[in-house]
Amino acid sequence: MDTYGYPKSNEWFEKAKRIIPKGIHGHQGIGSYKPLESYPIFSDHAQGAYFWDADGNKFLDFMCAYGPNILGYSDPDVNAAVSEQMKKEDCVTAPSYKMVEFAEVLVDTISSIDWAFMAKNGGDVTSLSLMVAKVATGRKKIMLVNGSYHGVAPWAQTPGAAKGIFEKEQQDLVYVDWDNIEQIEKAIADNPGQIAGFISTPYYQPAFITNRLPGPGYWKKVRELCTKNGIVLILDDVRCGFRLDLAGSDKYYGFDADLICMCKSLANGYNVSTLMGKAALKEACESVYYTGSYWLSAVPFAAGIACINKLKKLDAAKHMLKIGKLYTDGLQKLAASYGYYMEISAEPSLFYIALAQDPVEKKWNWFDPSGDLHKAWVAECVRRGVFITNHHNNFICAAMTEADIEFALSVADDAFRVVKSKF
Ligand SMILES: Cc1ncc(COP(=O)(O)O)c(C=O)c1O
Known part of the structure; x- marks a missing residue:
């Protein structure tokens, strides 16, 4: 699959930086998304569990607007x-x-x-x-x-x-x-x-x-x-x-x-x-x-x-806990099949992920270069249409289905294949 590029997002961001302090407040503004080139910066529209960015790329959104999207966008x-x-x-x-x-x-x-x-x-x-x-x-x-x-x-x-x-x-x-x-x-x-x-x-x-x-x-x-x-x-x-x-x-x-x-x-x-x-x-x-x-x-x-x-x-809380567990269990199994260790923490409906070579190596601090495997794998998922963050807990919304998780896991598999050749 071709991976995403973000020329229009970047154009908007260049303009934003000139007239809005930092361009965007919050996590984008403090440079949390690394490498920034892998992430969409501005969106255009959203529906259910998905949003489309300024370049027309479609994302399954595991950030849910940092939480507010609980039922699905535009419910x-x-x-x-x-x-x-x-x-x-x-x-x-x-x-x-x-x-x-x-x-x-x-x-x-x-x-x-x-x-x-x-x-x-x-x-x-x-x-x-x-x-x-x-x-x-x-x-x-x-x-x-x-x-x-x-x-x-x-x-x-x-x-x-x-x-x-x-x-x-x-x-x-x-x-x-x-x-x-x-x-x-x-x-x-x-x-x-x-x-x-x-x-x-x-x-x-x-x-x-x-x-x-x-x-x-x-x-x-x-x-x-x-x-x-x-x-x-x-x-x-x-x-x-x-x-x-x-x-x-x-x-x-x-x-x-x-x-x-x-x-x-x-x-x-x-x-x-x-x-x-x-x-x-x-x-x-x-x-x-x-x-x-x-x-x-x-x-x-x-x-x-x-x-x-x-x-x-x-009965949305139960559904979100179940869907989150389906995804995180799948991620752990996939990581293991590539010889990696995927640490999952938090509750499944707000899961936090950290990828490492093995549980001992997982002592890495997010700011150290040793977290590069983690950042690279997350970035490959994002470039293929699954928006997760590498530094913050993610969120499940009630509109997510088992089919969405199947898609997210197939993207995760592709992303593992790509990073395995580099790490
Ligand atoms: C646990 C917690 N408390 C308070 C806040 C602050 O909320 P707001 O950004 O809406 O002011 C947040 C925002 O992320 C939060 O996660």
Whole structure:
């Protein structure tokens, strides 16, 4: 098969770099896609599990817009709800009652919460969750996991980023390692009566490194420690939300969070996020003044209602876990048949891959040249129409079928054949 080229994408990118800082924000902008020549840069249209780039190349999309594409691009049921709402109203002085309907759907769907506050981005609600925890407890410190991503607010930046300029915003943060109860106990003991909240993703999912699931009993113990010490347990479910369990990722791992942040999967790409919480924290949320120009727009609420109802009808979390496992099991078998080792981490519906010569060699750091086999194999898949990333977890959407996985595995096979001659 001829592999893809990207002349039009590159033309757009050259223009973009002149008039938009970095050309594109986020992962593209920081040069995460390596080698960049192997990747499409701009898209033209998308449908279901696929997108077409500016050059007309078609991709099976395992990035799902970094998560929001959960049902499939341009889902007809979500689009119908959106068109109907657009005919009526969107951003209006008095918000639409659709917001209340959406909150009802959320409260009925997510098992551990009693209320929902709507915003736009994941970072809006992770920041709000810290404020709510602080107001509720009258404490100033927040405990969080080293290397976790919670958005781009000054408190959430990597410590030391931007020449340490955000030091002040980060001075009340207490960092612990993932799945390390001893460190959590020590942090609580070292900061007696001072920690307002513990914010964490359901499992460890940073970019660039192997993801890690919670060990046995981890979340139960964390829940106990938070309850005993009056610490608000905040689940950042912005990325995992609805891909493990529609009732919440805390339910999936057998615990109850006090506050839950969600965004990406709520409305199949329409822009809405939510902070949800237990009844006891509603007053604290009410006492924080927090809003934005578009936060009460009705169209994303209508999209969210249609999206969640359809996810339930399809039992989508189960389907996505199954489809992800089919792909990752297939990848591991294929890698082994070429004498390579494919490390799979994270949950199957948000799988993280790392290819190496063998399990010992898999100690490579993404930034080292020893990761070149991995980057080259991913690039060969992309050039053949399967969009996966080499540095970030991937995502399954509900529109993906077993036939799509068959196609992705046949591309993986071709890509292995190509890299085997070089590595
Ligand atoms: C776990 C997690 N928390 C928070 C965020 C921030 O969300 P947003 O980019 O919508 O502000 C992200 C975004 O990727 C995320 O993955």
